[in-house]
Amino acid sequence: MLHTDSAKLLETKTGWKQNPEAVRMDIIKIATAEFAQNGLSGARVNEIAAKTKTSKRMIYYYFGDKDGLYQQVLIEAYREVREGERELDLEHLEPLPALKKLVEFTFEHHRRNPDFIRLVMIENIHHGDYLKHSPLIQTLNQPVIERLERIYARGLEQQLFRAGITALELHWQISALSFFNVSNEATFTLSFGKQLFTKAGQASLKKQVVEMILRFTLRPALIEQYLSHPQA
Amino acid sequence: MLHTDSAKLLETKTGWKQNPEAVRMDIIKIATAEFAQNGLSGARVNEIAAKTKTSKRMIYYYFGDKDGLYQQVLIEAYREVREGERELDLEHLEPLPALKKLVEFTFEHHRRNPDFIRLVMIENIHHGDYLKHSPLIQTLNQPVIERLERIYARGLEQQLFRAGITALELHWQISALSFFNVSNEATFTLSFGKQLFTKAGQASLKKQVVEMILRFTLRPALIEQYLSHPQA
DNA sequence: TATAATTTGTACCATTTGGTTCATTTGGTC
DNA sequence: GACCAAATGAACCAAATGGTACAAATTATA
Numbered sequence: 167m168l169h170t171d172s173a174k175l176l177e178t179k180t181g182w183k184q185n186p187e188a189v190r191m192d193i194i195k196i197a198t199a200e201f202a203q204n205g206l207s208g209a210r211v212n213e214i215a216a217k218t219k220t221s222k223r224m225i226y227y228y229f230g231d232k233d234g235l236y237q238q239v240l241i242e243a244y245r246e247v248r249e250g251e252r253e254l255d256l257e258h259l260e261p262l263p264a265l266k267k268l269v270e271f272t273f274e275h276h277r278r279n280p281d282f283i284r285l286v287m288i289e290n291i292h293h294g295d296y297l298k299h300s301p302l303i304q305t306l307n308q309p310v311i312e313r314l315e316r317i318y319a320r321g322l323e324q325q326l327f328r329a330g331i332t333a334l335e336l337h338w339q340i341s342a343l344s345f346f347n348v349s350n351e352a353t354f355t356l357s358f359g360k361q362l363f364t365k366a367g368q369a370s371l372k373k374q375v376v377e378m379i380l381r382f383t384l385r386p387a388l389i390e391q392y393l394s395h396p397q398a
Numbered sequence: 399m400l401h402t403d404s405a406k407l408l409e410t411k412t413g414w415k416q417n418p419e420a421v422r423m424d425i426i427k428i429a430t431a432e433f434a435q436n437g438l439s440g441a442r443v444n445e446i447a448a449k450t451k452t453s454k455r456m457i458y459y460y461f462g463d464k465d466g467l468y469q470q471v472l473i474e475a476y477r478e479v480r481e482g483e484r485e486l487d488l489e490h491l492e493p494l495p496a497l498k499k500l501v502e503f504t505f506e507h508h509r510r511n512p513d514f515i516r517l518v519m520i521e522n523i524h525h526g527d528y529l530k531h532s533p534l535i536q537t538l539n540q541p542v543i544e545r546l547e548r549i550y551a552r553g554l555e556q557q558l559f560r561a562g563i564t565a566l567e568l569h570w571q572i573s574a575l576s577f578f579n580v581s582n583e584a585t586f587t588l589s590f591g592k593q594l595f596t597k598a599g600q601a602s603l604k605k606q607v608v609e610m611i612l613r614f615t616l617r618p619a620l621i622e623q624y625l626s627h628p629q630a
Numbered sequence: 631t632a633t634a635a636t637t638t639g640t641a642c643c644a645t646t647t648g649g650t651t652c653a654t655t656t657g658g659t660c
Numbered sequence: 661g662a663c664c665a666a667a668t669g670a671a672c673c674a675a676a677t678g679g680t681a682c683a684a685a686t687t688a689t690a
Binding site: 204205206207208284286287288289291292293294297304307311331339341342343345346347349350351355358361362370374375377378381382386389 | 436437438439440516518519520521522523524525526529530535536538539543563566567569570571573574575577578579581582583584585586587588589590591593594602603606607609610613614618619621622
């Protein structure tokens, strides 16, 4: 009975053919949602197993223990999200539109991946203890900075951007604004109402975030010229 | 033996005299640290009880169950943090210094209260379910917006600030930058190195955050004039 | 001082939870 | 088709965990 569904996935080769990779990914998918929803200690291995196409036995067979599963979930989540960012082609754009597009994309990308955001929150609650053991992450994240660096360098060259800004700090700022928007929606809403989290509110917020980054980066003399201001 | 210490706290009135409020606060103090460190499901009632001057029995006597304790911890944390913000007197300052001081204060205040930040993170993981049942929070948070509103209104009047900004969005932005700085330190460090979290890195970051808010708020024509720029 | 109400300590319990044991099935290979 | 290694299922377990029963101590009160 458990196999009526999974059989389809598993018989990619001849006949039955065991397909560990598919089973592994099925477990990770389910576990991702479960950890994101309930946290590390909040998630239940039994619950994860029940929602999986396979059994608890398999979770321990493939991942050793709960922590091992959580760790793989984390890494997979990072990989997938960073993968999604790679499509973004900014090299052929002028510095200002490139920066604008990058900010908009980051803002939307975070919004579209709340489970990833939640996993990162959870990992931060744990002081990054599980990501520590995976040297893969630096490699995975480095390109983000380099891309931003190139945009900034071009903007400097063209005397569009002011000097004295580091790509790392700029990335930090873009991340902060985009991350917080998703991570703290619940408490912010309870404290100050839903306004900012309606469709209109989010659109406005995105625009403001873009403006904030651009006004920070542009040479002041160019701000009026490059930013449209509808009502004043 | 348990009473050798607590007795001192408890005999504020005549003789022994039970002092529930002191016991309650002792429990909350310990529980705050424990929840902040381990999350809701991660924290252990037994552990909290052990570190307390009193017993597990008392926790259930005063707070009903684990959730009840967590809820009180949350509310108390909010109250205490907001209390700390009230000392800030901005009314007698000119709009620009007032805004600058507010941003700097928020940035430092978050940094100084990591346990509060962690509790808010945890509560967001739980979709704000426990704060929902406490109508006190809106009341507790409203003043922050009003204070910012007054600063902005004065800045507008003096033609220092540009039009079209809402106090709520501005507060959101200040919060985002200050919150993220503490909440995501672990994963950000693992991804991009410790640079931004050394003493020098944090000082720079604070300065950049202030600049970002001011450049966003000031009328462009006034930026060069009001912001010092040492190296260019 | 008898009595009622509040407060606290000890021992205990039912359930849940992460994790395992053992046996079986499956697919490939000689 | 005999045999082996990989993969899987079901029942089971010890420990941890939130929570409680019961009784004792303390205080206030009449």
